[in-house]
Amino acid sequence: MTTPDSARTEWTVRGTDRDEYPRVARVIGEALLVAEDLDAVVERVRPLHDAEGYERVRVAVDEVDGEERVVGATNHFPFEMTLPGGPRPVAGVTGVGVWPTHRRRGVLSALMRRQLADIHAAGGRYAALWASEGAIYGRFGYGPAVSETEAHIARPHARLRPDAPRDPGLSVRLGYAAEFRADLEHVHGEAARTRLGQVPRTAHWWDRALKDAPENRDGRSPKQAVVVRGPRGPVGYALYSTRAKWDSDGPAGTVYVQEMRATAPAAWTLLYEHLLDRDLTARTEFEFLPVDDPLVHLLGNRDRLVREIFTSLWLRLVDVPGALSERTYTAPVEAVLEVTDRYAPWNAGTWSLKAGTDGARVEACDTAPDVTLDAAHLGAAYLGQTPLTGYAAAGLLTEHTPGALARLDAALYRPDAAFNGTIF
Ligand SMILES: CC(=O)SCCNC(=O)CCNC(=O)[C@H](O)C(C)(C)COP(=O)(O)OP(=O)(O)OC[C@H]1O[C@@H](n2cnc3c(N)ncnc32)[C@H](O)[C@@H]1OP(=O)(O)O
Numbered sequence: 001m002t003t004p005d006s007a008r009t010e011w012t013v014r015g016t017d018r019d020e021y022p023r024v025a026r027v028i029g030e031a032l033l034v035a036e037d038l039d040a041v042v043e044r045v046r047p048l049h050d051a052e053g054y055e056r057v058r059v060a061v062d063e064v065d066g067e068e069r070v071v072g073a074t075n076h077f078p079f080e081m082t083l084p085g086g087p088r089p090v091a092g093v094t095g096v097g098v099w100p101t102h103r104r105r106g107v108l109s110a111l112m113r114r115q116l117a118d119i120h121a122a123g124g125r126y127a128a129l130w131a132s133e134g135a136i137y138g139r140f141g142y143g144p145a146v147s148e149t150e151a152h153i154a155r156p157h158a159r160l161r162p163d164a165p166r167d168p169g170l171s172v173r174l175g176y177a178a179e180f181r182a183d184l185e186h187v188h189g190e191a192a193r194t195r196l197g198q199v200p201r202t203a204h205w206w207d208r209a210l211k212d213a214p215e216n217r218d219g220r221s222p223k224q225a226v227v228v229r230g231p232r233g234p235v236g237y238a239l240y241s242t243r244a245k246w247d248s249d250g251p252a253g254t255v256y257v258q259e260m261r262a263t264a265p266a267a268w269t270l271l272y273e274h275l276l277d278r279d280l281t282a283r284t285e286f287e288f289l290p291v292d293d294p295l296v297h298l299l300g301n302r303d304r305l306v307r308e309i310f311t312s313l314w315l316r317l318v319d320v321p322g323a324l325s326e327r328t329y330t331a332p333v334e335a336v337l338e339v340t341d342r343y344a345p346w347n348a349g350t351w352s353l354k355a356g357t358d359g360a361r362v363e364a365c366d367t368a369p370d371v372t373l374d375a376a377h378l379g380a381a382y383l384g385q386t387p388l389t390g391y392a393a394a395g396l397l398t399e400h401t402p403g404a405l406a407r408l409d410a411a412l413y414r415p416d417a418a419f420n421g422t423i424f
Pocket of ligand 1 (some may be wrong): 032096103104106107129130131138311
């Protein structure tokens with residue numbers, strides 16, 4: 001008896017190459033409802049893929065009308081991300097899509113299984129992604145590790161506090177973004193070293209961040225950079241565009257902030273004053289802000305900042321003992337963790353964690369567990385922003401030893417919020 005196609009659980013997953021990439025792009029573009037023609041998509045994404053290589057792309061194939069067709073794809077970029085413990089190699093998973101006629105037949109599951117095995121075989125300990133939908137990746141062991149903020153404020157309410165920090169040694173420049181690329185690279189690199197969740201950008205990721213094709217502006221101005229410089233060089237920048245509008249109340253333009261970084265408190269004051277008080281505007285919108293962004297504290301009236309919190313990075317511990325042993329901890333902790341992991345079975349088992357503020361040891365053991373949880377919970381908690389006690393309160397993991405989870409959360413805690421800020 002043959003298995004009905006709708007119940008297939010095994011798919012052929014293989015590598016691909018530059019020549020086949022347009023067929024892969026066609027699948028991803030269709031899955032993600034991309035509006036451009038295929039040629040335009042390929043032209044847009046090819047420079048990045050040429051620079052990063054095609055060897056990590058995996059495709060699922062099926063025979064359709066007697067021909068082999070690509071029906072699903074996934075990829076990952078080799079990033080270095082700032083994690084508790086320092087910068088670490090992280091697989092930045094992206095380019096996930098399944099041909100619409102082949103959905104819900106296990107294609108993504110097969111791709112995820114293969115990708116995790118590939119990352120593990122190459123010695124990788126972490127994978128991270130931005131999810132198109134929050135319901136997809138938990139089952140594959142990814143946990144919601146970072147929350148970020150989309151925010152806007154109306155100009156009349158956007159004054160800073162009178163005691164916002166000032167430094168007469170700082171000054172502001174404005175120009176097209178590409179003119180200030182060296183300044184942006186410098187500040188971004190400095191900020192990325194200390195902020196959890198950040199990925200320092202290589203040249204082709206900067207090309208992408210600064211790309212400013214007129215056909216993609218949607219009525220907005222070319223990309224501007226406002227840069228703050230001090231005696232020792234640049235200490236802050238914001239990338240933004242504007243849109244002019246007039247209504248019956250007068251000028252009603254908008255400032256759209258793509259990203260901002262600063263390495264000195266007084267630089268934030270100058271950047272925000274610039275962005276919140278452009279003539280002919282009525283509103284400033286921020287695409288991504290850290291949940292602990294200084295703006296909340298710098299505003300005269302913090303309640304006028306309208307904020308929407310969303311999950312940005314999902315983190316996957318591909319190697320649970322490896323990841324837990326190279327993390328730094330805020331407080332000492334000893335715990336026995338029973339870990340389940342459907343898609344990375346090498347992690348499943350019982351692990352003894354002994355961590356201090358000077359290092360951690362993780363070993364397989366056969367003692368009774370203090371906590372039973374999934375690898376996805378550890379991914380969520382790893383950056384110190386998503387407490388495990390919340391999952392326990394929701395009945396999604398089990399604490400066998402009272403107090404064990406509170407001690408684990410205290411050890412995993414980080415006072416500084418993680419922030420990624422760049423969809424990849
Ligand atoms: C990192 C990124 O690139 S994010 C971009 C992800 N891509 C997209 O959103 C594009 C549009 N969607 C698609 O291409 C596909 O529907 C995918 C990739 C989301 C899922 O692919 P499929 O092959 O249909 O997934 P698959 O059949 O393996 O499903 C596995 C499980 O996930 C569930 N699932 C799949 N997609 C979704 C979804 N969008 N929402 C909720 N559950 C989902 C399935 O119901 C199934 O559940 P089960 O294990 O309980 O049976």
